Amino acid sequence: MIEIDVSLARSTGFTLEANFTAPGEGVTALFGRSGSGKTTIIQVVAGSVKPDRGHVRVDGETFFDSSRGIDLPIEKRHVGYVFQDARLFPHMSVEGNLRYGERRSRRERTISFDAVVAMLGIAHLLARRPHTLSGGEKQRVAIGRALLSQPRLLLMDEPLASLDEMRKGEILPYLERLRDELKLPILYVSHSIEEVLRLSSAVAAVTDGKVIACGPLSDVLSRPELLPVIGRFDVGTILECTVTAHDERFGLSTVTFADGELRVPLVGRPVGAPARARIRSRDVSLSLSRPIDVSVTNRLAGTISKITRAEGPFADVEVALAHTIIYSLVTQESVERLALEPGTPVWAMIKAVTVDSRPAGFSSPGAEIVSPPAAPASQPSRTALPLRLIPGGTPPRETP
Amino acid sequence: MTTFLTPEEWTAVRLSLQVAFWATIWSMPPAILIGWILARLNFPGKGLFDGIIHLPLVLPKVVVGYLLLITLGTRGYLGQYLYEWFGISLMFTTAGATVAAAVVSFPLSVNAVRLAIDGVDKGLETAARTLGASKLDAFFTVTLPLMLPGILSGALIALASALGEFGATITFVSNVEGETRTIPLAIYSATHMPDGDAMALRLTAVSVVLALGALILAEMADRRIKIALGRI
Numbered sequence: 001m002i003e004i005d006v007s008l009a010r011s012t013g014f015t016l017e018a019n020f021t022a023p024g025e026g027v028t029a030l031f032g033r034s035g036s037g038k039t040t041i042i043q044v045v046a047g048s049v050k051p052d053r054g055h056v057r058v059d060g061e062t063f064f065d066s067s068r069g070i071d072l073p074i075e076k077r078h079v080g081y082v083f084q085d086a087r088l089f090p091h092m093s094v095e096g097n098l099r100y101g102e103r104r105s106r107r108e109r110t111i112s113f114d115a116v117v118a119m120l121g122i123a124h125l126l127a128r129r130p131h132t133l134s135g136g137e138k139q140r141v142a143i144g145r146a147l148l149s150q151p152r153l154l155l156m157d158e159p160l161a162s163l164d165e166m167r168k169g170e171i172l173p174y175l176e177r178l179r180d181e182l183k184l185p186i187l188y189v190s191h192s193i194e195e196v197l198r199l200s201s202a203v204a205a206v207t208d209g210k211v212i213a214c215g216p217l218s219d220v221l222s223r224p225e226l227l228p229v230i231g232r233f234d235v236g237t238i239l240e241c242t243v244t245a246h247d248e249r250f251g252l253s254t255v256t257f258a259d260g261e262l263r264v265p266l267v268g269r270p271v272g273a274p275a276r277a278r279i280r281s282r283d284v285s286l287s288l289s290r291p292i293d294v295s296v297t298n299r300l301a302g303t304i305s306k307i308t309r310a311e312g313p314f315a316d317v318e319v320a321l322a323h324t325i326i327y328s329l330v331t332q333e334s335v336e337r338l339a340l341e342p343g344t345p346v347w348a349m350i351k352a353v354t355v356d357s358r359p360a361g362f363s364s365p366g367a368e369i370v371s372p373p374a375a376p377a378s379q380p381s382r383t384a385l386p387l388r389l390i391p392g393g394t395p396p397r398e399t400p
Numbered sequence: 401m402t403t404f405l406t407p408e409e410w411t412a413v414r415l416s417l418q419v420a421f422w423a424t425i426w427s428m429p430p431a432i433l434i435g436w437i438l439a440r441l442n443f444p445g446k447g448l449f450d451g452i453i454h455l456p457l458v459l460p461k462v463v464v465g466y467l468l469l470i471t472l473g474t475r476g477y478l479g480q481y482l483y484e485w486f487g488i489s490l491m492f493t494t495a496g497a498t499v500a501a502a503v504v505s506f507p508l509s510v511n512a513v514r515l516a517i518d519g520v521d522k523g524l525e526t527a528a529r530t531l532g533a534s535k536l537d538a539f540f541t542v543t544l545p546l547m548l549p550g551i552l553s554g555a556l557i558a559l560a561s562a563l564g565e566f567g568a569t570i571t572f573v574s575n576v577e578g579e580t581r582t583i584p585l586a587i588y589s590a591t592h593m594p595d596g597d598a599m600a601l602r603l604t605a606v607s608v609v610l611a612l613g614a615l616i617l618a619e620m621a622d623r624r625i626k627i628a629l630g631r632i
Contacts, residue, residue: 048529
């Protein structure tokens, strides 16, 4: 459990008011635009930025408390920090970088050198100097270096932001393994909705130095007040689903959620696996009668619960199903023509062609299926090398 | 070489190298400390502190020598206790010449260190600390090694300037052959001798070679380390 309640005023006029609690496991995304204060929040947790007042507690241990005069030095906090710009030590080899934190850790060794090197695929780089590495390789080494310091908490500051799309796709699977194989809470700063959807289970949304919402991903990202953070054309509904069937003939999969099912392009996950569907509000159109002779595959019946005028010619319509709310972006002209109002029963039509399964980092049209954090033991262990924990693995290195 | 220089001239050359070498070695650790303070700390009176450190650079060297005389001389404010308690006298000794050379070249070393620290990304220190290194540990394992090119070229420039020190040395510890008569002082003496022109000329040649050698060495060292760090 990571409890943060701090405030901070900079001479530049920037102020930070962050009050939220992140779960003690899994990935919590700090999501917001650049300059919103996300990085400052994790710097406060790491101890490299001192807040004016408030407290920071991790698993009951106080890192900072202005009222009690506590300000634990950075090196005593045992947090792993992956910087946007990697920050590898240029005068050391890759192995020297990896060992730097490992040698200094006084904590119990649960993450072994060999396991990290295997998990991140950096064995062939050990003798190299940082300046000879590609951006993606640098970032993997930086992640390994942070892990080997045996942290209690991992802070990641847009680790993919400085990489091109190809490299992002290369690193993301490593981050997923990290999340699934290590029992290590991660605070992950990002402005990319794709990364957040793919990696995190909880989200803290940050705007203008304030945490405006915090909670489970599907709750937070569906909130209308997040519109300025996500953007008009990316806002939508997140549905936590289960893969229930594959149809090889048409290249389609069926995923089930609380209020029904969706037919989506083939998902590369086994039946029974959890999946996350995203339906952008601009990809949902409305019909007063049951749509029959239309190409749209996914049709859900519901009742309009709210209509909000949006900017320009648009209106946001909330369609309530039994357990879920689907958002639809229509023109105000359509609202008038169809005489839509709260209470009107409607059919929400979701274009199946816009439901997509692709790695995060690629801009994708419409809704998409991404693999969410695996629920513990909900799926067989992956084929990739499992991360060995120390007992039975490499013998612990001597602790001075 | 032995036929090129007389034994007396050799003594001056050896003494110069010895004085300049030790002056540089002794002044480097405090220069690193002061350079770090000036580069990384902010405190009231920093401007004044900075000024005092750089004073030897702009004061007439004779004034520096005289100030050393009245503080460290056997009857000076500090010198009298050095003499009474420890029996140490810097007057007319090589040690005194070394102190004079160190004081005069100190601001150059400090500036070199300061530039070197400014060139090290502060974020690397933060990275080291998140990996469990204390401030001091991070300084010695990350900042200092990365400052090395700057420190080394700074030290060689300080060495070259210490080799040329004249005013402070002659004022503080006088011109004693075999003790304080370095190359510049020997040249000065030679010009006062009826047939000293040849000697002055030979020592001048040695001076030029030594100074040039130090500068070239500084450049080479800088390049090599930068290549090793992948900066070029």
